[in-house]
Amino acid sequence: MKRITILSGYYGSGKSEISVNLALQKHIDYIVDLDIINPYFRSRALHELFKEKGIKLVESTIENMPNSDMPYISRKGVYPFIDKSVTAIYDLGGTENGAKVLIQYQDQIKDFDEIDFICVLNVFRPETSNKKDIIDSIILLEAQTQLKVTGLINNSNLINETTEEDIIHGENIIKSVSEELNLPILYTVIEESKKKLIKHNFLGEELVISRIVARKWL
Amino acid sequence: MSKVLMKGNEAMALAAIKAGCDAFYGYPITPQNELPEYLSKHMRTHGRAFVQSESEVAAINMVYGAAGAGARVMTSSSSPGIALKQEGITYIAGAELPAVIINVMRGGPGLGGIQPSQADYNQITRGGGNGDYSLYALAPESLQETVDLIKESFEIADYFRNPVMIAVDGLIGQMMEPVDVDREVKKWDLKPKTWAADGNRKDHPKNIINSLYLDPQDLENHNIKLQKKYTEMKENHQRYELINMENAEIAIVAYGSVARIARTAIEILAEKGIKAGIVRPITIFPFPEKAFKELPSSVENLLVAEMSMGQMLQDVKLANECRLPIHFYGRVGGIVPEAEEIAQKVIDIIGGQSHE
Amino acid sequence: MNSKVIYEKSKGLSDFHLSYCPGCTHGIIHKLVAETLVDLDLLERTVGISSVGCSALNYDFFSCDMQQAAHGRAPAVATGIKRVRPDNIVFTYQGDGDLASIGIAEAIHAAHRGENITIVFVNNAIYGMTGGQMAPTTLLGQKTTTSQDGRDAASQGLPLRVSEMMAQIPGATYIERVSVHDPKHVNKAKKALKKAFDIQNKKLGFSMIEFISTCPVNWGINPKDSVDWAVDNMIPYYPLGVYKDKTVGEK
Numbered sequence: 001m002k003r004i005t006i007l008s009g010y011y012g013s014g015k016s017e018i019s020v021n022l023a024l025q026k027h028i029d030y031i032v033d034l035d036i037i038n039p040y041f042r043s044r045a046l047h048e049l050f051k052e053k054g055i056k057l058v059e060s061t062i063e064n065m066p067n068s069d070m071p072y073i074s075r076k077g078v079y080p081f082i083d084k085s086v087t088a089i090y091d092l093g094g095t096e097n098g099a100k101v102l103i104q105y106q107d108q109i110k111d112f113d114e115i116d117f118i119c120v121l122n123v124f125r126p127e128t129s130n131k132k133d134i135i136d137s138i139i140l141l142e143a144q145t146q147l148k149v150t151g152l153i154n155n156s157n158l159i160n161e162t163t164e165e166d167i168i169h170g171e172n173i174i175k176s177v178s179e180e181l182n183l184p185i186l187y188t189v190i191e192e193s194k195k196k197l198i199k200h201n202f203l204g205e206e207l208v209i210s211r212i213v214a215r216k217w218l
Numbered sequence: 219m220s221k222v223l224m225k226g227n228e229a230m231a232l233a234a235i236k237a238g239c240d241a242f243y244g245y246p247i248t249p250q251n252e253l254p255e256y257l258s259k260h261m262r263t264h265g266r267a268f269v270q271s272e273s274e275v276a277a278i279n280m281v282y283g284a285a286g287a288g289a290r291v292m293t294s295s296s297s298p299g300i301a302l303k304q305e306g307i308t309y310i311a312g313a314e315l316p317a318v319i320i321n322v323m324r325g326g327p328g329l330g331g332i333q334p335s336q337a338d339y340n341q342i343t344r345g346g347g348n349g350d351y352s353l354y355a356l357a358p359e360s361l362q363e364t365v366d367l368i369k370e371s372f373e374i375a376d377y378f379r380n381p382v383m384i385a386v387d388g389l390i391g392q393m394m395e396p397v398d399v400d401r402e403v404k405k406w407d408l409k410p411k412t413w414a415a416d417g418n419r420k421d422h423p424k425n426i427i428n429s430l431y432l433d434p435q436d437l438e439n440h441n442i443k444l445q446k447k448y449t450e451m452k453e454n455h456q457r458y459e460l461i462n463m464e465n466a467e468i469a470i471v472a473y474g475s476v477a478r479i480a481r482t483a484i485e486i487l488a489e490k491g492i493k494a495g496i497v498r499p500i501t502i503f504p505f506p507e508k509a510f511k512e513l514p515s516s517v518e519n520l521l522v523a524e525m526s527m528g529q530m531l532q533d534v535k536l537a538n539e540c541r542l543p544i545h546f547y548g549r550v551g552g553i554v555p556e557a558e559e560i561a562q563k564v565i566d567i568i569g570g571q572s573h574e
Numbered sequence: 575m576n577s578k579v580i581y582e583k584s585k586g587l588s589d590f591h592l593s594y595c596p597g598c599t600h601g602i603i604h605k606l607v608a609e610t611l612v613d614l615d616l617l618e619r620t621v622g623i624s625s626v627g628c629s630a631l632n633y634d635f636f637s638c639d640m641q642q643a644a645h646g647r648a649p650a651v652a653t654g655i656k657r658v659r660p661d662n663i664v665f666t667y668q669g670d671g672d673l674a675s676i677g678i679a680e681a682i683h684a685a686h687r688g689e690n691i692t693i694v695f696v697n698n699a700i701y702g703m704t705g706g707q708m709a710p711t712t713l714l715g716q717k718t719t720t721s722q723d724g725r726d727a728a729s730q731g732l733p734l735r736v737s738e739m740m741a742q743i744p745g746a747t748y749i750e751r752v753s754v755h756d757p758k759h760v761n762k763a764k765k766a767l768k769k770a771f772d773i774q775n776k777k778l779g780f781s782m783i784e785f786i787s788t789c790p791v792n793w794g795i796n797p798k799d800s801v802d803w804a805v806d807n808m809i810p811y812y813p814l815g816v817y818k819d820k821t822v823g824e825k
């Protein structure tokens with residue numbers, strides 16, 4: 001895992017849940033919530049958990065107000081790019097519109113040896129359900145951010161109804177994207193309650209996540 | 219078609235397209251923005267109309283215009299925006315026009331907050347605008363139910379020539395869930411819209427869309443006619459679900475997201491050996507009073523749980539007709555009750571620790 | 575005995591008796607709108623929007639399909655109709671209280687979006703229906719029931735020039751102010767309406783014709799003198815003419 005991971009993707013693709021799980025599992029120093037799109041289910045809502053785990057949260061300039069929809073972006077978001085001794089995850093809002101906030105760090109995002117710009121994909125989201133639409137969305141994402149995507153995450157799921165076949169179906173589509181664009185599949189995400197059902201050996205690192213951002217009854 | 223994973227707001231938008239919605243007029247407000255955003259992209263590709271209006275007031279009056287011209291039309295908003303729309307809503311009801319209005323509720327009063335709420339219950343069920351009128355108001359608990367009901371709501375609106383409101387809270391708008399957007403829904407027996415002022419005088423004599431009746435007797439007659447519609451809704455079109463009610467000692471009355479949470483609460487209670495059921499109103503107007511007549515004799519208490527200070531509680535009191543003790547648990551301001559809180563309230567009631 | 579019809583009521587008007595007071599120019603303006611729709615053969619596919627004010631009941635007077643709108647909202651209602659029936663002709667008929675006060679946002683934004691509709695705007699510098707209150711267009715010093723000492727600029731502002739303002743909106747195609755105080759101007763006004771509806775029929779965008787009108791009853795002036803009052807007081811402040819015509823290029 002590179003020092004900085006930036007997660008983008010269609011809204012509802014699972015960026016925040018993956019960000020939080022990765023931050024906890026990989027003992028990341030910073031989680032930078034740059035979601036200016038979504039009013040609910042943002043990683044910033046977990047500020048108490050991060051405090052407990054010693055993860056620094058960078059969010060809106062109005063801190064500890066996860067229920068605000070003011071799109072204020074904190075200047076602290078730049079710290080991980082400057083301080084080379086820390087690790088960080090950047091959690092963006094959905095689609096290219098959510099990702100355009102990255103332009104603010106244009107002068108800092110240069111060294112791709114230490115930065116991964118990852119597109120999270122769930123083929124059960126209707127806007128990213130096939131190879132063409134996914135490639136189109138990546139082209140839009142790159143145009144809007146002026147950054148090159150460096151990897152993909154297969155987070156294909158139907159929440160509680162997910163089967164192993166569903167994840168395999170996702171992998172087949174994402175693999176075709178991966179080959180066309182020459183981008184690695186870095187992770188395949190499996191929700192912990194489904195783990196025992198999985199026998200298939202998926203591409204990339206298997207990332208077992210629990211539902212932290214969304215409530216269990218959802 | 220197989221299921222897709224959708225966000226509530228998007229799923230509602232897609233459902234409208236599937237239902238043949240000809241036009242959408244709306245104004246941005248959190249937490250429903252993904253709905254008009256989705257439609258701004260997809261209505262055009264379907265050859266339908268989309269306008270981001272200058273205000274909520276303009277949006278609902280555009281809806282009134284398009285509905286008067288015989289189109290299937292929808293708007294969406296969230297609580298303070300719905301308050302602004304009340305002028306147009308009463309005109310639509312008064313002129314007997316079909317329209318679908320989605321309310322993704324947030325906390326109030328005033329600018330309130332952006333987190334989920336059910337505090338528009340009175341605004342939705344008690345008119346909101348001026349005059350004696352009612353909306354047919356549906357309050358789904360899942361995205362699949364939301365999609366199905368939105369598709370059907372265009373039929374219901376056309377059938378009654380009355381606005382239909384889809385009352386969901388911000389959670390339904392923002393949550394992700396797998397849905398089948400092509401599931402068949404009930405088709406209503408609809409007549410051609412020969413009343414529409416659609417600028418097609420070759421096919422019909424002059425039509426007028428109007429809610430002005432300057433003669434008091436005419437206006438009273440018009441009100442009596444409208445009232446017959448609401449009576450028909452009350453008598454024949456109440457919708458509700460009774461969940462886990464066999465031998466239940468307590469019934470939790472909850473709709474929308476809170477019903478969903480109550481489902482988890484009754485599982486928690488079952489583990490503790492307490493049998494709790496749920497009365498889940500699907501229509502909040504007409505309020506499903508019939509459900510309360512069907513409760514088994516094992517039910518000794520009612521618990522009304524909602525994200526308001528007790529607005530639906532008033533309707534439950536009327537429907538209960540003083541038969542059972544009624545308890546209340548409400549969270550407001552955007553705070554969503556946890557299943558454990560509702561379960562604890564039930565435990566308190568059964569243990570005699572809660573007062574009506 | 576042979577009889578020859580030399581004048582008849584326009585087919586654009588219904589059999590209803592117009593309810594307006596003697597000396598009020600609403601009747602002439604109705605007739606011009608009706609004749610224009612007939613002359614351009616648009617009547618059968620027209621939807622008119624009546625507003626709130628003295629003209630509220632004109633859903634009965636025009637013989638095309640009509641929809642009655644809430645106070646000030648007629649341009650929004652027209653937008654709603656036009657977007658689902660783009661081949662129809664859609665016009666609103668609004669007074670100065672309706673358009674210039676409570677409905678200014680709807681009027682501006684319909685023009686701003688370039689909605690392909692026509693607004694017939696009747697400016698008589700006062701609220702007629704509700705009993706002679708001050709309008710945004712009430713002249714300085716003019717006495718109304720809510721400016722009983724005469725409109726005062728310091729506390730009540732200066733009269734709003736709507737055509738001039740609407741002409742500034744990039745989305746508007748055609749804006750003209752006319753008057754119907756004598757036959758010559760009636761003919762000019764009809765030409766303006768024809769131009770506006772022709773623009774709409776050709777899908778060239780938003781048009782508004784402002785009519786300088788009278789209100790003898792609320793002004794407290796007899797019908798004949800009311801016409802003179804409009805000419806002497808209103809037209810100098812609200813000059814007649816074409817304020818915008820995108821069909822001949824911007825000025």
